[in-house]
Amino acid sequence: MSDLAIRTDGLTKRFRAQVAVDAIDLAVPRGSVFGFLGPNGSGKTTTIRMLLGLVGATSGTARVLGTDMPKGLDDVLPRVGALVEGPAFAPFLSGAANLARFDAADRHAPPSTRARRVAAALDRVGLSHAARKKAGAYSLGMKQRLGLANALLMPRDLLVLDEPTNGLDPQGTREVRSLIRSFAADGTTVFVSSHLLAEVEQLCTHVGVMSAGRLVAQGTLDEFRRSGASRVEVVTPDAEAARAVLSRLGLATDAAPAARPEAAPSGGSGDALVVAALPTDDSGGDGEEPAAEAIVAALVRDGVRVRGFAIRRTSLEQRFVELTGEGFDVVA
Numbered sequence: 349m350s351d352l353a354i355r356t357d358g359l360t361k362r363f364r365a366q367v368a369v370d371a372i373d374l375a376v377p378r379g380s381v382f383g384f385l386g387p388n389g390s391g392k393t394t395t396i397r398m399l400l401g402l403v404g405a406t407s408g409t410a411r412v413l414g415t416d417m418p419k420g421l422d423d424v425l426p427r428v429g430a431l432v433e434g435p436a437f438a439p440f441l442s443g444a445a446n447l448a449r450f451d452a453a454d455r456h457a458p459p460s461t462r463a464r465r466v467a468a469a470l471d472r473v474g475l476s477h478a479a480r481k482k483a484g485a486y487s488l489g490m491k492q493r494l495g496l497a498n499a500l501l502m503p504r505d506l507l508v509l510d511e512p513t514n515g516l517d518p519q520g521t522r523e524v525r526s527l528i529r530s531f532a533a534d535g536t537t538v539f540v541s542s543h544l545l546a547e548v549e550q551l552c553t554h555v556g557v558m559s560a561g562r563l564v565a566q567g568t569l570d571e572f573r574r575s576g577a578s579r580v581e582v583v584t585p586d587a588e589a590a591r592a593v594l595s596r597l598g599l600a601t602d603a604a605p606a607a608r609p610e611a612a613p614s615g616g617s618g619d620a621l622v623v624a625a626l627p628t629d630d631s632g633g634d635g636e637e638p639a640a641e642a643i644v645a646a647l648v649r650d651g652v653r654v655r656g657f658a659i660r661r662t663s664l665e666q667r668f669v670e671l672t673g674e675g676f677d678v679v680a
């Protein structure tokens with residue numbers, strides 16, 4: 349059995365001239381909470397729709413729970429709970445009656461145990477008290493939880509959730525996130541799309557970043573944290589000598605550093621800011637970067653008057669902006 353819950357190879361979707369999803373190779377480990385992150389329009393929903401067999405791929409392949417899609421749709425779908433653009437609930441039926449309708453449409457769901465399943469799913473998402481209330485009178489958060497209850501009617505190996513907290517108030521958002529955590533704690537693989545960096549940071553073990561149809565990065569959240577570029581900043585009146593030392597250490601210096609003065613370590617008049625890039629974990633190097641003390645020692649040995657020194661690491665937020673080339677919505 350594959351250790352990947354989802355795997356795609358060169359998965360592509362074209363709408364006329366537009367490439368919505370461009371040859372992506374997704375690898376979603378079983379048991380992970382995989383955050384599928386990207387700005388609006390980057391191709392997340394289209395990818396999810398292909399994974400669930402709701403739309404055909406133009407080219408490439410997708411395997412879900414070890415089965416080729418869409419060929420294995422009938423085998424796989426009963427094991428996958430999905431929340432994609434909130435299901436259409438009948439507003440005049442109660443929450444429980446709506447779930448019973450969806451359950452009745454699932455030919456794998458035995459009718460004799462339907463009432464029990466519906467009650468358990470409502471309980472799981474904290475809606476038991478509103479079971480008999482009309483779905484049309486539910487708040488947005490309650491509707492979203494009803495959607496999750498619908499995804500949970502049957503036992504699932506994989507949950508695919510498209511922007512599950514979109515449009516929710518902070519309380520609803522907290523509730524849905526804590527539900528997602530509880531699904532993951534039960535061992536269910538969760539594939540969740542989001543345009544919120546903070547959400548992915550709080551919820552996920554793994555992350556994949558989409559930008560303009562392409563999967564520009566994926567891995568564990570920790571790998572991601574380490575993949576950002578770091579740089580050395582030296583404030584000194586001996587800029588030339590400092591550059592020579594840094595380049596001898598294998599660190600490429602900027603000819604004309606773009607750093608803003610206020611971001612620089614403090615220095616006096618006549619001081620220059622010399623900036624050098626430290627190799628990143630994913631730059632193909634051996635990962636052996638000189639330690640801060642070794643850099644300072646080498647500078648001092650060569651008579652460079654070091655008046656300020658700092659190593660700065662790109663924040664996760666900057667990293668996402670770098671990868672996607674656009675401003676990221678980082679509000680929790």
Ligand SMILES: Nc1ncnc2c1ncn2[C@@H]1O[C@H](COP(=O)(O)OP(=O)(O)OP(=O)(O)O)[C@@H](O)[C@H]1O
Binds near residue numbers: 363367387389394
């Ligand atoms: N049925 C369609 N016909 C034509 N173009 C489409 C269709 N569905 C999506 N697109 C286009 O494909 C691109 C990717 O859209 P998609 O909805 O997958 O992005 P997304 O990352 O999910 O964005 P959002 O967060 O806004 O849902 C967009 O430019 C969109 O306009």
